[in-house]
Amino acid sequence: xxxxxQRVARMPDPFAYEQLQVNGTDITTAVAGEGEPLLLLxxxxxxxxxxxxxxxxxxxxxxxxxxxxxxxxxxxxxxxDAEHTLYSKRALAEDQLAxxxxxxxxxxxxxxxxxxxxxxxxxxxDHPDAVTRLALLDIIPTRHLLTHVDHAMASxxxxxxxxxxxxxxPEGLLAAEPEFWIRAMTERLLAPGATIExxxxxxxxxxxxxxxxxxxTCADYxxxxxxxxxxxxxxxxxxxxxxxxxLVLWGEASSFVAKGYEPMSVWDEYAAxxxxxxxxxGHFLPEEIPARITQELLDFLS
Numbered sequence: 001x002x003x004x005x006q007r008v009a010r011m012p013d014p015f016a017y018e019q020l021q022v023n024g025t026d027i028t029t030a031v032a033g034e035g036e037p038l039l040l041l042x043x044x045x046x047x048x049x050x051x052x053x054x055x056x057x058x059x060x061x062x063x064x065x066x067x068x069x070x071x072x073x074x075x076x077x078x079x080x081d082a083e084h085t086l087y088s089k090r091a092l093a094e095d096q097l098a099x100x101x102x103x104x105x106x107x108x109x110x111x112x113x114x115x116x117x118x119x120x121x122x123x124x125x126d127h128p129d130a131v132t133r134l135a136l137l138d139i140i141p142t143r144h145l146l147t148h149v150d151h152a153m154a155s156x157x158x159x160x161x162x163x164x165x166x167x168x169x170p171e172g173l174l175a176a177e178p179e180f181w182i183r184a185m186t187e188r189l190l191a192p193g194a195t196i197e198x199x200x201x202x203x204x205x206x207x208x209x210x211x212x213x214x215x216x217t218c219a220d221y222x223x224x225x226x227x228x229x230x231x232x233x234x235x236x237x238x239x240x241x242x243x244x245x246x247l248v249l250w251g252e253a254s255s256f257v258a259k260g261y262e263p264m265s266v267w268d269e270y271a272a273x274x275x276x277x278x279x280x281x282g283h284f285l286p287e288e289i290p291a292r293i294t295q296e297l298l299d300f301l302s
Contacts, residue, residue, distance in 0.1 A: 007074070009049055009203040011066065012056055022098035023091075025076030028068040029099055033059030036132075037105040038301065039096060040066045043114020044217060045182050045208055046284075047073035049200055050113060053290030058297060065103065069116060070095050071216025073207050080219035087219040088227040089142075093123035097130060106130065109301050113137040113286055115220060118228070121242070121270075125235050128243040133301055135247040137293070138254050138283050140261050141270050142224055143232035156255040159185065163221035170218050171211070178209045191253040191282035241272045247300045248276035249293070254283045275300075 010017075015030040030048060038058060042050040048066040055064050068075040070092050078086055085091060096119065100108050110131045112120030117136040124131045145157070154161070163170050174181050182205050186196060196204075207213055248267050250257040257263055264276055279296070281288040 005206055007203060008206060009052075009197075009199045011049065011052055014059070015055070015064075015066070019074075020099055020102055022102065023095050025070055025078055025095070026074075027070065027076070027095055027099055028074040030066050031063065031103070032056070033061070033063045035062045037100065037103070037108035038062040038064050039100055039108050039110050040064065041069065041096065041110075041112040041116025041119055042066075042072070043112075043116045044072075044220070045185055046114075046204055047207055049203060050284070050286050052200070052287075054286045054294050054297070057294045061298065062109070062301070063103075063105075065100065065105075065108075067096060067099055069119060071213065071220060073213075077210070077212035077216040080215055080222075084219065084223040084227040087216060088223040088231065089119050089122035090126060090227075090231055092119045092220075093126060096123060097127055100130075107132050109133045109135075111135040111137070111297060114139060114283070118142055118224070122228070122231065124242050124244065125240055131244050133245050133247070134242060135249065135297060135300060136267075137248075137285050138250045138257050140257055140263065140266055141232070142228055143236060144261075144266050144269075146225060146229055153260055156260060160221060160224070163218050164225045166222075171214050174208075174214045174218075175211055178214070179205045182208050186284065189255070189283035191251060191280075191288055194282060194284070194288040196284070196287055241270055243272055245273045245300075246271040246275070247296070248274065249285060249296060250276075250278055251281035251283055251285055251288070252278050253281060256283055 011030045015032040018029050020027050040051045047068050051066050058064050071077050110120045117139045124134050250263050252258050286293050
């Protein structure tokens with residue numbers, strides 16, 4: 001459990017929590033349901049609770065596993081390494097693969113939002129036989145994003161460069177005002193009129209107030225611009241594409257995706273079997289329009 005205290009918000013019943021040790025670190029896990037396995041991965045600066053309104057409905061048809069990524073929530077937070085490998089998407093993906101294998105699942109559906117979608121992307125490239133269907137919410141591939149930088153992109157994604165800065169700069173500044181940072185980063189990316197419940201926001205702030213979380217999540221972004229990009233370039237040079245059926249969803253109010261890219265055209269270069277659509281929301285789709293996300297996933301996964 002994080003040193004910043006006890007959870008103030010939880011997944012609803014019947015989700016049961018477990019702390020699993022995989023690859024030398026603890027991964028917070030909650031599981032419910034029966035049927036084919038399905039793994040849901042969250043993004044920055046959140047936890048598994050991003051799925052609180054979606055996962056219960058999916059669990060009526062699937063065995064749903066939700067986790068906190070390494071470095072996030074109440075999962076373990078090993079000290080970052082200079083080579084940016086411990087928080088590479090490959091390392092985070094290996095954690096998640098080990099979680100699913102712990103439960104006896106060699107093949108499973110996979111859904112990721114934000115950073116979790118980047119982990120899901122890498123997991124599927126590294127272990128294509130493990131993923132039956134893949135859904136990616138409100139992202140553009142890391143490789144495309146970092147090799148197509150203009151003023152609009154840099155403005156929308158300013159935190160990518162800030163969090164990846166060295167010298168302890170982001171860590172020191174975020175530690176001084178963690179609540180301000182979390183509120184500012186979520187509120188600027190929600191669609192107009194959308195909100196997050198106070199207890200859930202308090203939980204996000206609780207987790208992020210841990211200095212180890214701040215260090216780990218900065219390491220996540222440093223890996224994105226270094227080790228992850230190397231891995232993605234190697235996959236592209238090898239002609240590798242996402243093999244399973246792939247669904248991409250994005251919000252019409254998302255400055256990350258809708259306002260800067262043609263998502264289907266971009267993803268067509270990365271996926272062999274692609275479908276997708278724009279939805280009426282901002283960046284945090286599972287929290288803003290959970291009923292629509294649930295239906296889109298049920299239609300795709302069935």
